[in-house]
Amino acid sequence: MPERLLDTTYYRASSSPDSHSPLDGARECAVCIIGAGFAGLGTAMSLHERGQRDIVVLEADQVGHGASGRNGGFVFGGFSLGERDLHAAAGPQARGLYGQTLEAVALIRRRVRQYGIDCDAREAGVMLANWFDDDRILDAQQRFMEQHMGVQWQRIGRAELAERLATRRYTGALFEPGAFHFHPLKYAQGLARILAREGCAIHEHSRAIRIGRRGAAWVVETPAGRVHARELVVCCGGYLGKLHPRLRAAMLPIATYVMVTEPLGGRLASAIRTGSAVYDTRFAFDYYRALPDTRLLWGGRISIRRRSPAAVAELLYRDMLRVYPQLAGIRVEHAWSGLMSYARHKMPQVGRLPDGTWYGMGFGGHGVAPTTLAGELLAGALTGEPEGLGQYARWGLAHTGGAAGMAAAQLAYWYYGVRDWLRE
Numbered sequence: 001m002p003e004r005l006l007d008t009t010y011y012r013a014s015s016s017p018d019s020h021s022p023l024d025g026a027r028e029c030a031v032c033i034i035g036a037g038f039a040g041l042g043t044a045m046s047l048h049e050r051g052q053r054d055i056v057v058l059e060a061d062q063v064g065h066g067a068s069g070r071n072g073g074f075v076f077g078g079f080s081l082g083e084r085d086l087h088a089a090a091g092p093q094a095r096g097l098y099g100q101t102l103e104a105v106a107l108i109r110r111r112v113r114q115y116g117i118d119c120d121a122r123e124a125g126v127m128l129a130n131w132f133d134d135d136r137i138l139d140a141q142q143r144f145m146e147q148h149m150g151v152q153w154q155r156i157g158r159a160e161l162a163e164r165l166a167t168r169r170y171t172g173a174l175f176e177p178g179a180f181h182f183h184p185l186k187y188a189q190g191l192a193r194i195l196a197r198e199g200c201a202i203h204e205h206s207r208a209i210r211i212g213r214r215g216a217a218w219v220v221e222t223p224a225g226r227v228h229a230r231e232l233v234v235c236c237g238g239y240l241g242k243l244h245p246r247l248r249a250a251m252l253p254i255a256t257y258v259m260v261t262e263p264l265g266g267r268l269a270s271a272i273r274t275g276s277a278v279y280d281t282r283f284a285f286d287y288y289r290a291l292p293d294t295r296l297l298w299g300g301r302i303s304i305r306r307r308s309p310a311a312v313a314e315l316l317y318r319d320m321l322r323v324y325p326q327l328a329g330i331r332v333e334h335a336w337s338g339l340m341s342y343a344r345h346k347m348p349q350v351g352r353l354p355d356g357t358w359y360g361m362g363f364g365g366h367g368v369a370p371t372t373l374a375g376e377l378l379a380g381a382l383t384g385e386p387e388g389l390g391q392y393a394r395w396g397l398a399h400t401g402g403a404a405g406m407a408a409a410q411l412a413y414w415y416y417g418v419r420d421w422l423r424e
């Protein structure tokens, strides 16, 4: 276990960001976007790719400060709402919606290549490992994905899996070949770098503190400046705070945790012999992947509170040993929390309020592709093609119930955790 944890995320420690100056004074623009996570940057990029250059992005902290620069780095299809629930809610349309997230994966891949974003992208797919001793779980999932989502996930048997993951915990896996994983903060920083180079104004350390109207224009105030914009897009994820009470009431900020070990050298292969990213079939699953320098990134847990890095490291280290006891004694160097924004329905919330505010949030713990999709939908609507956005209108801004909603979310997590445990 760690004697000393570094007080920064691994992603921050292993990237070299550009700095984008704070907003100072007044300026005008066509579109003001609040929040430089994947949703905000994705919207800016999709606008830029449609020819809109007059954009200002305001970020309270640094680019990628929120979930986008802290996540597991899995880039795969789907939403936080699982495929079966999506199918139950949307019927035959579910396949098309799921397909849009696969297109978003392809769009991220295209941007990485086209703009030369160096973000340690690893084309090694994602594995869903079966925690339970019941092959029917994978059989049913494989069939469902093929029949209803039109994708083929490949079956990995017990013996083959044991060659890649040296643990007795799993009883087989499904492999999603079209997925990949990357360094999410480097990707966010790369998007910001391209946007800034192409003339979009990105201002870090520029928290939006007030939103108002002057005539037809929006006025967004920061501590040292003010933006007058024709259009306003709010993409603040779980970090929205009190900026926008209407949007805040429709979202639960839920924490999840990640740790990164010291470089393991040859010892990594005593546990993990695959470049694929891995998660498992429990409701409260582990997710992990080997990093290029032989560190292991390990994530898991959901909670309504952020924990100290030491507490996160302790929890996740124990989780890791349940799967890989042979890694006992390795050092954890980084551990952190991140906030996800969850809607009651677990689908993205993308749309426009009656007062004209555009928003993109509610991507939960499965947001890398959906935020990119949301950027496309919002940019499409902002440039006169609202049909795409309309497909998500049914998942609106239902009230989450404030503190009671938070408590209910925590209880549900515990309930499903106990259910997994009983099943085990």
Ligand SMILES: Cc1cc2nc3c(=O)[nH]c(=O)nc-3n(C[C@H](O)[C@H](O)[C@H](O)COP(=O)(O)OP(=O)(O)OC[C@H]3O[C@@H](n4cnc5c(N)ncnc54)[C@H](O)[C@@H]3O)c2cc1C
Pocket (backbone or CB within 6 Å): 034, 035, 036, 037, 038, 039, 040, 058, 059, 060, 061, 062, 063, 064, 065, 066, 067, 068, 069, 070, 071, 072, 073, 074, 075, 076, 206, 207, 208, 209, 235, 236, 237, 238, 239, 240, 241, 243, 256, 257, 258, 299, 337, 338, 339, 340, 341, 360, 361, 362, 363, 364, 365, 366, 367, 368, 369, 371
């Ligand atoms: C630990 C963790 C692991 C995850 N793992 C995965 C994964 O492996 N794969 C996957 O698909 N998804 C994963 N997710 C989910 C995914 O990261 C999120 O769904 C996605 O990044 C959300 O992006 P966003 O732009 O909506 O929000 P964020 O990335 O949180 O960005 C919001 C930004 O808004 C800024 N902001 C807030 N208020 C203001 C203000 N008033 N003024 C200016 N700026 C403001 C914040 O500082 C922040 O930078 C994970 C999430 C977490 C937390």
